[in-house]
Amino acid sequence: MRRVLSAVVQRAVDTSDGDLARAVTAGMPGLADAAEAELYRRFAPRVRLYGLRHLRNEDAALDLVQHVLLMTIEKLRQGAVRASDEIASFILGTSRTVVIDLRRRERRRAELLDTFLPRQKFAPPEADTHLDLDQLEGCLAQLSDRERTVVFLTFYGERPAAAVATEIGATEGHVRVIRHRALARLRTCVTSLQEPS
């Protein structure tokens, strides 16, 4: 068993998520640590994206990563995760539970802030975009006004296609087409600017 796990961890990059989970549960000194680190490396970006999608806040998403993966590793160490091969689903389920809890606490926190402190003094920190804003601005300028409006209403306004359709006097299906085309052009533009010349 020890030899199998050792091989598992040494080849961590090529190892299945389930094998890593089993290595953590087995808890062998040295091996479990490496398996935990690999699980974290693998799932932290996924949990962060999940957090950004649901919480729309970089700090909250990073808190979610810490929280969820600590809980996961604790459960694995305790042998409380029965289906190791479904560790991804376990982490997703944990993420869902924690987000619900965070939202409840956030509502409570917002109520307290509204009661005791002016909201504008506690604006959320800026998101880590990983993109050069000047480049992105240049790429946005290459879109048509219609495309740019759809992009801003989608991301900044957080409007679904149906609401954008009402806003620009188009059908929902047409907005989806415009959005798809605009994002493809943006992606191509941003990527081409990031490639070394």
Added chain:
Amino acid sequence: MKQQCASPLSEEVLTEYWARELEGEREAAVEEHLFNCSDCGTRLKTLAAMGAGVVELARQGRISGIISRTLLNLLQSESVHVRLYTVSPGETIPCAVFPDDDMVVLSMRADLTDVDTVNLRVTGPDDMPFGEALDVPIPPGSSEVLWATPGVIVRAMPSTRLQLTLQAPGRSAALGEYVLDHHAQP
């Protein structure tokens, strides 16, 4: 585990997921896939980064071109400093931009009855082209077209006079002609 995704999520689905248009089982299925697939996660990360960049640009007032009233209201409600000028057809208005202005928006009033789209042409002295917006959709019931320029760009402009012409495609008569008399800050 490093492996190619056998059934990648389409860009449309990733966008719909990020825009919170998916619910229930469809949303759950996409999330299940994303937690099991680093390839699709990487593509979603690119989309998320573009979205975050767009949000940041909006918060800095770095939006150029025609914008909707909803977007303008959102920007103003989020403390973006907008210098708003309203002009009617045939009018000339003096305008200036101040150090705190994140963006300048010109509201061009016009009779937009039965107009689906408009073209806007902006020219400087000697009819020099300054900007153009084509085929801009006009929602039913509109009575204005909003033209936005980041404050940082307007602050860099010398004093000048801009002529704006609003036209419905296929119509010879203009919907409105407007003049902006821009005064650069000393």
